[in-house]
Amino acid sequence: MKRYKRSFASDNNSIVHPRVMEVLQKVNHTHELSYGEDAYTQSARKKFKEVFGRESEVFFVFNGTGANVTGLAAMTQPHQAVVCTETAHINVDECGAVERFAGCRLLPLQTSDGKLRPEQIQPLLHVLGVQHHSQPKVVSITQSTELGTVYSLEEVKRLAAYAHSKGMLVHMDGARICNAAASLGISLKAATADTGIDVLSFGGTKNGLMFGEAVVFFNRQLADSYQYIRKQGTQLASKMRYIAVQFETLLSDQLWLENAQKANAMAAMLAEEAERIPGVRITQPVQANGVFVSMPKAAAERLMQEYFFYPWNEEQEEYRWMTSFDTEEQDVLEFAAAVREAMR
Ligand SMILES: Cc1ncc(COP(=O)(O)O)c(C=O)c1O
CATH class of the missing domain: 3.90.1150.10 (Aspartate Aminotransferase, domain 1)
Structure with a gap:
């Protein structure tokens, strides 16, 4: 096997943060209830509420594709469509999983910088209410974007307000939301919940975890059926505590x-x-x-x-x-x- 020097290919190529590795060792000595019924998962869920607000609801999943796909499935029906950029991970790098699992169409738009703007979405909406066409229901944005750019707070808020004014919902692929919030110099809550977005795929793996991502609902109604969608989507971890403790560590002490x-x-x-x-x-x-x-x-x-x-x-x-x-x-x-x- 060829060994390369330090990789600049992906943040996925990085090691596990030592504090995360340590906590995995630390909890690795007792039997615990499975499927999230354990005290560690309860504690991590509490932590998420502290960070993202009491109204939010978090669910842990295995990976980013799973977070996006199951999150979007909770937001759409098969006759609906998700507007995204042409470069979006859900469009390019998920092997058509959204189309297959959520059953809905993706409507990818070209951008020069990886960011969607309301003016680009508007021309797609003349099909709303027309039975022959997939109905645009969700705007999915990636923060930070696949092109390494970051939406300003105003840009996200404007998009969310526009989508909601058209009866649409907003999903954020936050595989790198921590990098975006750090770049903007704001809290995770300010970068997500406070912008008006409905559902967040919160990334952990690229920022120090061994594995694990989270789906965070700010629009609580959308969370109602999510536990079943996650299970059908094969993203329900039986030993959930090992995902939960990693996230609690990531969200502790900044x-x-x-x-x-x-x-x-x-x-x-x-x-x-x-x-x-x-x-x-x-x-x-x-x-x-x-x-x-x-x-x-x-x-x-x-x-x-x-x-x-x-x-x-x-x-x-x-x-x-x-x-x-x-x-x-x-x-x-x-x-x-x-x-x-x-x-x-
Ligand atoms: C923007 C974005 N979203 C989601 C993912 C998650 O992908 P995975 O299913 O490999 O965890 C990635 C990983 O490269 C990504 O870059």
Whole structure:
């Protein structure tokens, strides 16, 4: 098996945060009730209410695709549609799971920066009430976006208000919501519940957990059937305590913020280094933990001999570099030196 140097491919490539590993060990000595009936899960649910507000309701799941798919299934019926960006994870990277499991259509829209705006959604809505067409019901946004950009608070609030004014709901894919909140300098509640969104897929894996994501309902009515949807969707963990304790750790002592700030700072540093390399161009504003660059394919391929990362748009010779909470300054400097070398 080929071993690469520190990966800039994905925040999923990172280690488990030591405090998370520690808590997994710590709880690993007793028998507990299963399927979330245990005291650890109850305690983590309480923690979520402290962080996201008393009105919120959290459900733990295994992974981000599961959070998105089951969350969206709770928000839609099969004759309805979800508006998203063309680059959305639900559109590109979930193997059609939303269409298969929720049964509804996706209506992907092109954007230059990964962000949806009400003006783009409006032209889709002339089909509302027409029996021949899938009915747009949900606007799904990703925060931070798949392009490493971050919606401002005003942008999210404006979208949510617009969607609601049209009888629609808002889902946020928050696989990297911690990075977005850190970037905006606001609390998780301010970045989510307070914006008016209805359902959040809250990411843990990219920010220090071994595994586990959460679906957080701010619109409580939508949560009514969710426990059945989660079970049908094979996302109900019998040993749920092992997901719950990881989340409680992430939400305690601001670990979520510490991790996200570190990842974001490393991306900013990498962008600063890369900008100084002739022939490398940053293609998106670096607002969270992703750096998108264009560079000649031959140079990128030379670099990939040592460092693994993904092409984003092969025709445009655009590549994605991700940082994570365990990226160190030294890793960035070494990688930047390798980029410079590959560009020679
Ligand atoms: C924006 C976004 N949403 C969701 C996910 C979750 O995916 P997974 O099902 O691999 O946990 C990812 C992971 O790459 C992602 O980047």
